[in-house]
Amino acid sequence: MKRILADVTAFARQYLRSRVGTFFALAFPVILILLFGAIFSSSGSPRVSLAVQDMDRTDASRGFVQALNNTTLISYQAIPPTANFQDYMRAHSINVALQIPDGFQATLAQARNGSTSARVNVTLAGDPTQSSFGIAYSAVAAVANGFNLQIANATEVVSVGETPFTVQQFGYIDFFLPGIIGFTILTTPMFGMTSICAEYRTRRFFKLLATTKLSKAEWLAAKVVFYVLLLFLSVAIMMLVGIGVFGMKARLTPVAVLLIIAGAFEFTSLGMVLGIFVRDPGTGEALANAIGFPMMFLAGSFFPIDSMPSFLQTIARALPLTYINEGLRATMVLANDGTAVTYLLITLGFAVVFFVIGARGLSWKSK
Amino acid sequence: MGEHVIEVRGLVKRYPDITAVDGIEFDVSRGQVFSLLGPNGAGKTTTVEILEGLRDPTAGEARVLGQDVRSGYRRIRERVGVLPQDFEPFDRLRPREAVTYWARLFDHDVSEEAVASIIETVGLSDRADTFALNLSGGEKRRLGIAMALVGQPDLLFLDEPTTGLDPGARRELWTLIGDLKKKGRTILLTTHYLDEAEQLADDVAIMNHGKIVAHGSPSALISQFGGGTTIVLAGAGRGGSQALTARGIAAELHGDDVFVHVPMAGQVRPMLAKLASIEIPLTEIYTKRSTLEDVFLKLVGARMEEGVLAA
Incomplete structure (x- = not known):
């Protein structure tokens, strides 16, 4: 545990001292919320x-x-x-x-x-x-x-009434925020871990770490802990912006908190799995983009999955991010914790599989 | 000879296209600075990484601190410090933070005083709070040595610690390694700098093409393979060379200088007297002791420049 905490501390210092990393983890999601929130929330219904x-x-x-x-x-x-x-x-x-x-x-x-x-x-x-x-x-x-x-001197017989499906009267931003949280859970740890693996390999940090008592599983656990903390900070900022600027009503529920932890675990591990295959930062970036970008659009971060063609919906159901996005919406907006817990378990399942593959597959030793 | 900290017997590392290490054998005693010397690709780093537990050998046996490198590398890495080849520190950590971090990865609770002491040992006190990315090449290697020292290791692996550094930084690191040697540290040093091995090592193994081609103390190797002392008659020219040959003295012409090799130290003074009796026009006369470079040239058949064998 001491070694994990030492690695978390050292990694956090380096990460937060890098302006690029801090921008993408903390500032970029806020920019997205402000941008989309301003487009869709400020004037009520679109005219x-x-x-x-x-x-x-x-x-x-x-x-x-x-x-x-x-x-x-x-x-x-x-x-x-x-x-x-x-x-x-x-x-x-x-x-x-x-x-x-x-x-x-x-x-x-x-x-x-x-x-x-x-x-x-x-x-x-x-x-x-x-x-x-x-x-x-x-x-x-x-x-x-x-x-x-x-x-025709006729009267309207059939008319349409409205009743909110959600527990409270939510706005666009409330439906949008879970997607942005999911987007951040995908990009921050996965893109980060893929490029970290590439950098650690090219700069021989893995070999250096292999000469210490830190194990690969401990190193990966340290990254999971760091990204969980970073994502909570990021989500807190997003929530404050959503509430303060757009009067957002969605709130973090206990299941949402667990989904964020499980999501960080899942995508940190997936980043390490991708790290097995990257040899330099260029290929790391390309691989993370190739996996991440289709997933963020197909998994319902920005567009409802129901609006997609059926074959894309089938693909979406196979993507790990889908269960985070849908789970967060279920618990934060629709107050459907039963569905959210099911998606939480699916997310944990993915996470454990990725963790085991990553910890076993990534070699610190030379051939 | 003291207790053996490293024992290597018939060690082989084979790849599909090359045998990187080809049946080498050597021992390193406690408190000794042992140098693996050789050109790039000789097999030095492969050997060291096998001993550090970072590579598995194909055949043979290697024991470090009594542990087999295949089965006991977890126990080995608790007791060794490593400065890898081309060491790079974590850019955005300060030396003070990096040393503390590394100590904790070895389960050592180091006090601020202990960290300051390690940093002082490597001469980085003035730069202890500078981001590593702003350190010079020599300072980065010093930081690497500080990180290697945090676990109070029984054995220190320094893999080409001065490669790529300017001469001043190299000399400073030599002083640091010399100080560690005086404190009784056992050090396995790989280098392709012959003067570095000669200056720092108690024992040298010259490697080429995966084999050890010579092994012994620098003085023993020089005495065995170096050809003793050379008397240089500067500016004597071809005429001088011919005059010496006519008197039965073996002489070699190198440019405008004439070299006379004296194999035994006791023969230098009589030879000088003999040369003084011959009327030869020259600008200067001086003696030159053989070095490991001469040994290397004789054993490998080529000089080495920055780790590469000259054609």
């Missing part, structure tokens, strides 16, 4: 900018635009009626635009007077693959449907 060319310029067409503007989804800007619709879009780099044709009010009047053949098309132009187009389409369709109901 789509919709340009409208009102060719009709009547009370009815102005009413249609006003109805759009009253939704929380659209922020309106006008296209002059005299402009060529598509040329104007191109010239002003407009993503989504709506054109209300001349005769809009007259057609509505015909319909109110009983004409069954009266039809008018409003045209929504844009890139259907963009999410902003989908949001604008929903808003325009909803307003058009409202106009149709009004003309």
Whole structure:
């Protein structure tokens, strides 16, 4: 135990004296939270900018635009009626635009007077693959449907109510934070350990350590202890920023604490496993990137796994980070500790396997 | 001869493409500085790393402090200090912190005074609180020796401790190793500097191509293989050489100088008297004692420059 503590102390001194290491462990996740938090949390629901060319310029067409503007989804800007619709879009780099044709009010009047053949098309132009187009389409369709109901003198029978699925009313940042914690659990120990193994090998520190009484398992245990402490510091800073800046409501639960410890254990060990194969810092970095980057995107750190194609979801289920991300969300946001404990056990299973492979496979002795 | 701290018998380390160590045998006695001397690739470091428990031998036997290196390396490393070849310290630790850290890895609870004493021993007191990355090459090696000393080892392995250092730093390290020797430390020193081995070692084994080609004290090796003393007639030229040959004296012309080899120390004075009686124009006359370099040249057939055999 004394040797482990000695190694933790010496390693911590070196790590925290390296500005690059400290930046990526402590400052980078905070930057991510501030960035994504500012993008998605500061103005409530996202609003789509919709340009409208009102060719009709009547009370009815102005009413249609006003109805759009009253939704929380659209922020309106006008296209002059005299402009060529598509040329104007191109010239002003407009993503989504709506054109209300001349005769809009007259057609509505015909319909109110009983004409069954009266039809008018409003045209929504844009890139259907963009999410902003989908949001604008929903808003325009909803307003058009409202106009149709009004003309038909009908009332809305089926309506949609909202009830929060989570225990508290959480915001985007609350769902995002567990992913960022998972991202940090992946990158800080795994990338760190891979490059440390490469450096220790090229600079012969492993040989030097092999001349002491410190064993490989003790050395790895010391790194696990260090990364657990570092991750708690990192998570504490992230939580403070989330609460202080964005009013985040998610809190660390006992299961979340255990998941962070298990995750640090798991990815420190995985870094050592990768360290078996690296011979220099260049290959170490490449290997860590090759494993880490796909995992951080596929394991649901930034995007929900449910939104992925089914074959990617299958892959995601095989990735160790998935169980940390999902486990943290389960316990911190959904208050589902049962699922979180299951994911904690899976994480511990991965960790033990990686630790054994790392401690056995990494050789300090020469051939 | 005292107790043997290291005993090596028929040691072999074979790789698919090369036999790095080829059946060597030697002993190192307690309190002795033993030097493995040879060019790069001679097998010195491989031998030392086998003795340190960092490599497994292919065949033969090696015992360090009474322990077999294969089965007892855990016990061995508790009692030895190691300065590896091309030692590099941890960049962002200060010498004081590095020595404390290393002591704890050997389960030693060292006091601040003890750490300061070790640092003083290696002459780093003024740099004890400087990050290792800011130390000079010589200071880094001193730090390495300090780390090797923290466990109060019975045996110190210094693998090419002065390689790559400037002459001043080399001399300073020689003084330090000399001081450790005076304190009775047993040291196994590998080097490719012949003068270093001659200066520091009680016993020298010259290695080449994995074999020990000569073994003994520097003076014994010089006396056996070095050819005694050389009288140099500086500026005597070809005429001087011919004049000596005409009088039956074997002489070698080296540039403008003439060398006369005297195998026995007792023959130097009569030879000087004999040479003085011959009228030869010269600028200076002096004697040159054979060195390990001459021994090496004779045994290996080439001179060594920075660890590489000259063509």
